[in-house]
Amino acid sequence: MGFDVGFVPFNPDGWGPPETPATLLHPKHGGGTLLANVPFAPFSRSDKLGRVADWTRNPNFSRSGGGRDAVFDFALDESFAGAASGADDSSFRLVDGKPPPRPKFGPRWRFNQRPQLPQRRDEEVEARKREAEKERARRDRLYHLNRRSSAPFGGPGYGNSRRDSPALKSSVDIQPEWTMLDQIPFSTFSKLSFSVPDPPEDLLICGALESYDRSFDRVNPKNERRLEHFKSRNFFKVTTTDDPVIRRLAADDKATVFATDAILSALMCAPRSVYSWDIIIQRVGNKLFFDKRDGSQLDLLSVNESSQELLPEAKEDINSIHSLAIEATYINQNFSQQVLARDGNKATFDEPNPFASEGEDVASVAYRYRRWKIDEGTYLITRCELHSTTDVKGQRGFLTLNALNEFDHKYSGVDWRQKLETQRGAVLATELKNNANKLAKWTAQALLAGADLMKLGYVSRVHPRDHFNHVILSVTGYKPKDFAAQINLNTSNMWGIVKSIVDLCMKLNEGKYVLVKDPVKPQVRIYEVPADAFENEYVEEPLPEEEQVQPLKEDPVASAMDAAAEAEASGADGEKLATASPA
Secondary structure, eight states, X not given: XXXXXXXXXXXXXXXXXXXXXXXXXXXXXXXXXXXXXXXXXXXXXXXXXXXXXXXXXXXXXXTTSSOTTOOOOGGGSGGGHHHHSGGXXXXXXXXXXOOOOOOSSOTTOXXXXXXXXXXXXXXXXXXXXXXXXXXXXXXXXXXXXXXXXXXXXXXXXXXXXXXXXXXXXXXXXXXXXXXXXXXXXXXXXXXXXXXXXXXXXXEEEEXXXXXXXXXXXXXXXXXXXXXXXXXXXXXXXXXXXXXXXHHHXXXXXXXXXXXXXXXXXXXXXXXXXXXXXXXXXXXXXXXXEEEXXXXXXXXXXOSSTTOSSOOOSOTTSTTSHHHHHHHHHHHHHHHHHHTBOOSSOEEEOSBOOTTOOTTOOBOSEEEEEEEEEXXXXXXXXXXXEEXXXXXXXXXXXXXXXXXXXXXXXXXXXXXXXXXXXXXXXXXXXXXHHHSHHHHXXXXXXXXXXXXXXXXXXXXXXXXXXXXXXXXXXXXXXXXXXXXXXXTTXXXXXXXXXXXXXXXHHHTSOSEEEEEEEOSSSSEEEEEEEOXXXXXXXXXXXXXXXXXXXXXXXXXXHHHHHHHHHHHHHTGGGOOEEETTSOO
C-alpha cells in the first residue's frame, strides 16, 4: 500500500501555497471547509507560534514594532475578533499552571560569598560627599567657561581646569599701544640646548654671611621648633638697573648682558611655570638689561602653582594664590635667618652690602657677581645670592636657604607631621609635583651662585586656619647638581633658553620691551613698549592716619603692604621687604 501525500495546491505565481486557498483540506480528506480571506492560525491554544519564514518583507521591519524577532499579532486581524471576545473566555484554560523553577542556590550565588556590612553614612561622610560634588560641579563649570574663552587663541579644548582658572590673570596689563613682536611656545624652549664653554668668573662679592646652625639638621616633627619673626632685619630686592655695582660694571664694559639670579632663573625654568610673570628688557647700545617691575610677581614665592587642585578665588582668603604667595615669602625670609648660628661671627667679603645704609640691620646675605661667556663677544653678568656659610671638608662652603610651606594637608593629600620621618621621599615627590617651578628656580639660583649645598626647610602652620604662626618640622640638605638631576633639571636646556632669548633681543632695535608669560597658554610673548612704560604708574594718595582702617594686632600681611608702599615710594634708593611680614 503506497503513501498518500494528500492534495498539494499548485501556485503558478511563486513559491509556497496560494495566497487564498479555497479549502484547507481536500474534500476526500475531511469535507473541504471554505477558508477564504481567513489567515492560518494554530488549532490548539497551547501551540506557540515562533518565527515565520517570510521572504517578501524587510527583516528590520516589524508589524508589531518589536523588531525582526516579533511574533505576528493575531489580535490585530478582524477575523479573530470573535475569538478575542468574552464568549470563549469560559473555555480558556492554562496548559501549564506550575510556577517557574527557582534557582538552586538563590539569586547571584557565589562561592563563599560574605555578607556586605552596611556602609557608614554619618553626617561627616555625607558632608564630605556634598562638598566633593560641589567642587566637581565648580570645576566642570570653570572648565567649560574657559574652553569658550580661550577658543579664539588656542582653539577648543586648550588647557585644563587648573590652568584655565579665572584666577590666573596676566601679571601685567597689555596696553593697546604695545606692539607684539613674537611669541614663543614652551615646546620650543624644551628643545633648546647650549653648553657654556667656560666656567663662570667671580668679579666681586659683597655683603656678609653668618654660619649655619647644624642643630637644625636634627629637627623633626616630634622635636619641632617655632618659627621666629625677625622684624628688624631688612631684605633688599633691587632690580638690575638700580644695582650700583652692575651700573659700575656696565660702565666698564665688563659684559653685554646683565641680570639678577631671580630674573635669570625665571627664564631658565619658564617651561615649568603656570602663573603669569613678566620681565622688562632694555636694549641700550650694544647692551641688554633684564629688569623686573616694582611689585613684580618675581619677588613673591608661588604655592601649589603646578597642582591640579584649585585654590580659593577670593583674594582675601588665607588660602588664595595671592595670600599664600605673601605667606610663603614671609616664611622663607624668617627661616633663612632663624637657622643661623647668630654667634656674632660674620664672614665679610670685598665690599659691604651695596643696598644697606650704615648701621642698618640687614639679613645675612652675600651678593656674588659672576660672569659667563655666552659666545664670542657676548658676556653675561649676574648678581647671585648666598645666604650662609658652613664647613665643607675643612673649607668654607656656601649655602642657600629656602623653605617649603604646608598650609593645609587636605590640598596636597600628604600630612607632613605623619610622613616626614617615615616617608620623606613621598613628601618631596608631592612638593615636586605641586611646586615644580619654585623648586626648579631655587635649584637654578643655587647653581648660578655656585653654592656647595642648598638647604630646604619644611615649615607648617600651627593650625590650618592660622597663617601667622608656623613651626619648622625638618631641614634637609642637597648638593645642587645632584638635586638638579633628581628633579630632571637640565643645565644645558637652561642655558639654551637664555641664549635664545639673548640672541633674539640682540636683533631688536634700541628701546624697551617686555617679555610676558601668557596666563593661559604655555608660551611667552615679546612686546615693544614706550620708553616711559612702568615708570609713571599712578599711585593712590594714602588717607590720613586717623581715617585709615587699623590692621589687626601682629598682622604681617597689613604691615607688609605698608612696607611695600614705602619701598615703592623710595624710587631709586632700592626696594626693601620687611622680614616681619611678606611683601
